[in-house]
Amino acid sequence: MADYLSVSALTKYIKYKFDQDPHLQSVLIKGELSNFKKHSSGHMYFNVKDKNSVINAMMFKGAASNLDFEPKEGDEVLIEARVSVYERRGNYQIYVNKMQIDGIGNLYQKLEALKKKLTQSGYFNQEHKKTIPKFPKKIAVLTAGTGAAIRDIHSTINSRYPLVEQVQINTLVQGEQSKQDIIEKLQYADTLDVDTIIIGRGGGSIEDLWNFNEEEVIKAIFNCEKPVISAVGHETDFTLSDFVADVRAATPTQAAVIATPDQQELYQQIAQVKLFLTRNINQYIQQQRKQLEHTSSYYKFKTPSLLYDQQIQKRDDLEKQLNASITMLINRSQQRLQLLDSKFNLKKFKLDIERYQKVTSQKQQELVKILKNSISLRQQNLANKLENLNTLSPTNTMLRGYTIVNKEQQVVTSTKNLSENDNIVLTMKDGTVDAKVQKVRCEDDK
Template identity: 70%
Template structure:
């Protein structure tokens, strides 16, 4: 029995062999992450696999904190690790010291690093975003001269707002020369006086869209004075051009929609405005009519004498004030003259006083004449107005022998409104008479 080993002893021996083998202390592996889990302790547990094999792996918190990306299920990675045995299960596994994204993953790393740097510089801040004009006159479209993107943009603009001028600028959107060409075409489009620039292309892989992540292109968009709409790729694709542009469109078609108003919606809006304007005018007229009716019902218009009673009294008050003022002024002048007579030798001023008296008399006469003329004109004007009001007054009309016929509180102006035995009321100049109609005779011409 002494020749038999325990499982623990065998596992320890194998682990010892692994740990002593220099070729297993640092191995470089390439594979895909699966069953990825991050423990609450900060350690990472996952499997590394390729098409044919799988190996258990873990990464301690100290090494995981140094990663320049966030690992997730399905990532293709490059790993530097140590191979050993986990004694409790008897499985061999790798302990990862370093890990980097492989292939496309490196592009994502570059993208995130550049995005972080440009964000710190403020290139993506909302305060730099320019508004898109509501009714553009000219749109510059930067994309490949062939392909679905240019066709979608062109057809969408024509269907929504055919009045706008389209400037199509053929631009390289893929390849080594695309970055430089995009920058040059943006600078050129910015000099054309366009209201908005659409920069776009169809979908593709991250490699295909990479030119729109280049820092030179991002800065060219940022420096453009004309508002820019970025329409790169499909709805799920994001590039740095989308972040720096004034507006990001999910697709080239959506970019055309954002850049233009819809002619159908504009037509409906105009019709709605016409209806609102008509409704407002009708309402305004009705309000004015009500105001006119309210003014016409004012009690002073029903009793015209109220309009001039106050004016007559005011004229009398002014006349009285004028006489008082003139008397006060004359009294003051006499007092001044008496004072001068006491201070100055009357003999020397006798002739001057006589002249002043004569001049004063002339002034008095002229003033009295002027006052009389004013009063006469005012009285004549008042008499004319009173006569006009009296001529229009129903009472004056009745003084000439006319009578107002009322039936059921309504004024009767035609024999057509009366019939035999109707009770009527006759209003005369000095009272009213209640009467009964005995017979109605209508003129034949009125029938």
């Protein structure tokens, strides 16, 4: 029995070996986070996995506080950790000291952040989507000049709708210079007389397709006045260009299908319309023929005079009524004219006018005579009054040697109104004299 080890002893020994191995003290691991949980204590528990294996992992609160991102399920991460054994369960796990988002993981995180930002700004709203013309005359194709994408688009358009003109605009779809080139080519295509713009490329990794996630490219597509079809990558690939474009195509071939009608379907539609029109025209002709036959069998058409005999008689009756009405109107007018002529005798009217003119002339002469007499009488009356006024005028009185005496701007009419030493003003015919009263003699004093 002494040769048997307990489970705890074996676990301790294995843990000791792990802890003593310098290669396990600091290992660099790349993987995906799964089953992620953050404990209330601040410690983090999760698994790190790839396609074939899973490792249990934990990160203490102190190390977790130094992270510059918030880990979540599905993140691709780069980890620096120590490998050890958890004695209680007897399985090995890693204790993470440092962790950062993998390069591709960073792109996904950046993609989600930009998608959220543009969504909130309304760039992806359905109200901004333009309708793809059903029968385009010209289509601009923005993609690499060589490759499967351009061949697929051209061959599909040529087989479906060869009437449309294709404008090939060679565009860089990968690399450092491609972002600016895509923007410039989009702006150029929007100035052309095209009905639809197709922009796309073949599939690739997220790094290869990243130029179609750039904010400047998204805004360039949004600002296009022409409708844009995005055909970037394969069916499973999604870029922000797909969300902002007016229509998203899963592949470049599907973009060509969306942009053009199928000539075979058009031929079928034309044939169906032709058949429909032919059938309806024939039915209409048959209906009209039956109606014509029915109308032609009507008895009045067999005896055409029945159609106009009564109308001729009716016209004659109306003509008689019209002539009678006109004759009656003329007679009434003549009677009224005779009546007026009898009332207005022109000779008598002329004599009356001459008589009234003579009377008016006499009255006028009488009126003139009366006015002259009245004026003469009034002139004589006015002369008499002027003579009286002249006689009573103070000026004439002063001309005869009289003087007007004023005291305190009041005319003095009695000696009783004066006292010795009063200042008085004497108004004469040619001026005034200031004087002082020396003595007042009243007739009552005699």
